Amino acid sequence: MTRTVTVQYFALLREQARRTEEQIATAAGTPAALYAELRVRHGFTLPERALKVAVNDEFAPWDHALHEGDRVVFIPPVAGG
């Protein structure tokens, strides 16, 4: 089963993906599987353990079930202040 999700990129991931967002038709059922797929596609240097993930503008666990139309953001290490 595939689903289409929108992935938004920020900071280092935006530069490495060379885009701010994309729609992905994927068989990945979780953010963890989706990141593994995108890491190969875009050559992301950050491992999953360095990131957090948000689904539909809220933090989510890596094994969260993805649904059609979800908006996913992988969050690199933050550095406000």
Added chain:
Amino acid sequence: MPHFAISSQPLDTPALRAAMNDVRAGGFVCFEGWVRDSNDGRRVLRLGYEAFVPLAEKEGMRILGEAMSNYPIFDIRCVHRIGTLELGDLAVWVGVSSQHRGAAFDACRYVIDEVKSRVPIWKKEHYVDGDSGWINCHILPA
């Protein structure tokens, strides 16, 4: 009313402070984070900040709510800049009012520490030598 905001415009600190005037308060503590000219021994030319705004504002409001619950304060507000900032520019502002100074100092410290570690805001340093880099985003050892 506690308020957290992300701003792409320079911050008007007299207005931010005036909006918190409160005759019940005997103390007001403010923290300003400024862009400095060096980090880890490298000379910095300017900074670029970006944020995932919807979640940054939610997480920022949660942090302010925690401060309101955990310290006897009247109000607490925080604004963080995004965009390109030059040396000396104001990057983040926190203001706290309380009856007595102790709680205001403690709540201010809590909020700036939590904002730095939890809110999805990223900082890219541009160095005098032409190099640049996202802070905390180097590859971590396994």
